[in-house]
Amino acid sequence: MNLVKSPLASQKPIQVRMQLEQSKRVFVIGDLDADLTKFEQALCSVNFNPSEDILFSLGDVIDRGEHSIALLARFQELGVHMCLGNHEHMLLESLLAKDKGYYRLWVENGGRWHLEATNEELAFACKQLLRCPLSYYVEYGTLKIGLSHTTCADWDWQNPPQDIQQATGALLWDRSLTKAKKPLINPSIDFSVHGHNTTQKPYWLGNSYHLDTNYLSGKPTIVELSTLIKQFSSM
Secondary structure, eight states, X not given: OOOOOOTTGGGSOSOEEEEEOTTSOEEEEOOOTTOHHHHHHHHHHTTOOTTTOEEEEOSOOSSSSSXXXXXXXXXXXXXXXXXXXXXXXXXXXXXXXXXXXXXXXHXXXXXXXXXXXXXXXXXXXHHHHXXXXXXXXXXXXXXXXXXXXXXXXXXXXXXXXXXXXXXHIIIIIOOHHHHHTOOOOOTTSSEEEEEEEEOSSOEEETTEEEEEOHHHHSSOOEEEHHHHHHHHHHO
């Protein structure tokens, strides 16, 4: 299946590598579904300091709620490192490639807000989202941590495939790992963190951590990497 049809969207980085000092507080937040209030509450819950702390978003920031553009603007203000989610992918393919199939899927799954947005707001959204990679590979202290909207069981974090179609399917849409519920260990990473697959409570599945709680519990999950490292080390 041709998942990426827009020439601009096909140029998005598949992976960005970052090396972070372990003295830094680093947070990861799951799907927000365009709810700015819940995002701000999540930041307050961990006393997030934008001048000192680092925040990664696992995508699906937009759609369903009322604050898609406002959240993207807030992310820009805070310097959030954002992975692309499948909802952002639907927006790009709908607006840039004018793909009717993606457009129908997008509108049916929370994208109707764009009908009331201005051309300037939609242009801003496209510009911001085209900067987002599909994944981050974070070296934090001695650990190597993968961050993406979702993943598949055999994704190679050390040498990711450079085929944008394959990467988009694996990192933005795949649900096979969580559906199988097998605690598989991916040997190419210490552990990885993902949204996309809804759950009432975050959970480990092998060495992948899944935290898309907003849709089912009504509250997004934000977690500090140091907390996940302690959990991982004790397993």
